[in-house]
Amino acid sequence: MKYIKLLFIAFFTIVLASCQDNGIENESIFDTSSPKRTEFDTWILNNFTLPYNIDFQYHYNDKLSDNEYNVVPARLDNSKAMAILLKHVWLDSYREAVGEDFVKANTFRVVQLIGSPEYSGQGSIVLGTAEGGIMVTLFRLNELDIHNIHIEQDDPFRSRGALPLDLNHWYFHTMHHEFCHILTQKKQYTTDFQAISAGKYHSTDWINVSDExxxxxxxxxxxxSDQYNEDFAETYSTYITLSDEGWNALLKKAGDEGAAIILKKLDIIRTYMQDSWGIDIDKLRTVVNRRCKEVKTLDLTKLN
Known part of the structure; x- marks a missing residue:
């Protein structure tokens, strides 16, 4: 019994001594120092992260990328230019037309930039990808000529491979398209839209259907023509990013029958966006078109 008491006293003494040694407890195992930020990092913090909770990833992050593809990081100067462009033409358009609270509640949480193209299994170039309404990835940043910016609003059939790259086709259209998916995933649109082109979709060979x-x-x-969800988002984003001249050229090419179908779809989209989200797509389109024209006045090499 004496041995047990002695062992207990010794154990209690050791425990008490350990509890009184606060040297280790006062040091966090986590790095609590402020991160070192570049001028660009600070600009992103003030223009994307703090106001909208958007993580703008311009460094290559393999955890956010599809490792089945060989891609390269985006150049820093092009990443800065794209950040300025996306804020002015896309983010600020919704803020101006619909309001900051709407943007905060519904926007992507991660925007990732990749320098090179990514090709689908069908041989097409991927314009952008979106993961569950959380992250959007934009490609081909290294081919952007920041001193020769082109935004095609009037000719919907301009060659996609033509240089300089058409920012409307490669980036702004993509952002509106993917953002539309976020909204329709949160609030479903009427099944009347699905019925308009039922039986006409090219789910397995849409790559062979030209825009013309x-x-x-x-x-x-x-x-x-892939399927109705893509049809909805494409109709919305195409209308938003084209001028009256460009939209009318598209309808003229479609012919009377095709144009009537497209306009019927647009009417459903217009009603859905207004009733479900309070978005007047014609007002938004005016803002987007104006901001696209304002790009010529921006210095894409300077962070304001």
């Missing part, structure tokens, strides 16, 4: 020919079947682009 798709209108005759009632699709604004070849990709819109």
């Amino acid at each position: 020919e798709s209108g005759q079947e009632g699709f604004v682009t070849g990709y819109a």
Whole structure:
């Protein structure tokens, strides 16, 4: 019994001594120092992260990328230019037309930039990808000529491979398209839209449907003929990013029958956006078109 008491006293003494040694407890195992930020990092913090809770990833992050593809990081100067462009033409357009609270509640949480293209299994270049309404990835940043910016609003059939890159096609259209998916995932639109082109979708061979020919079947682009969710987002984003001249050229190419189908779809989209989200797409379109024209006045090499 004496041995047990002695062992207990010794154990209690050791425990008490350990509890009184606060040297280790006062030091966190986590790095609590402020991160070192560049001028660009601080600009991103003030323009994307703090106001909208957006993590703007311009460094290559393999955890956010599809490792089945060989891609390269985006150049720093092009990343800065794209950040300025996305804020002015896309983010601030919704803020101006719909309000800051709407943007905060519904926007992507991660925007990632990749320097090179990514090719699909069908041989097409991927414009952008979106993961569950959380992250959007934009590609081909290293081919952007920041001193020769082109935004095509008037010709919907301009060659996609033409240089300089058409920012509307490669980036702004993509952002509106993917953002539309976020909204329709949160609030479903009427099944009447699905019925308009039922039986006409090219789910397995849409890549063979050219934009010039798709209108005759009632699709604004070849990709819109994939399936009804893509049709909805493509019709919305195409209308938003084209000028009156460009939209009318698209309808003219579609012919009377094709144009009637496209306009019927647009009417459903217009009603859905107004009733479900309070978005007047014609007001938004005016803002987007104006801001696209203002890009010529921006210095994409300076962070304001």
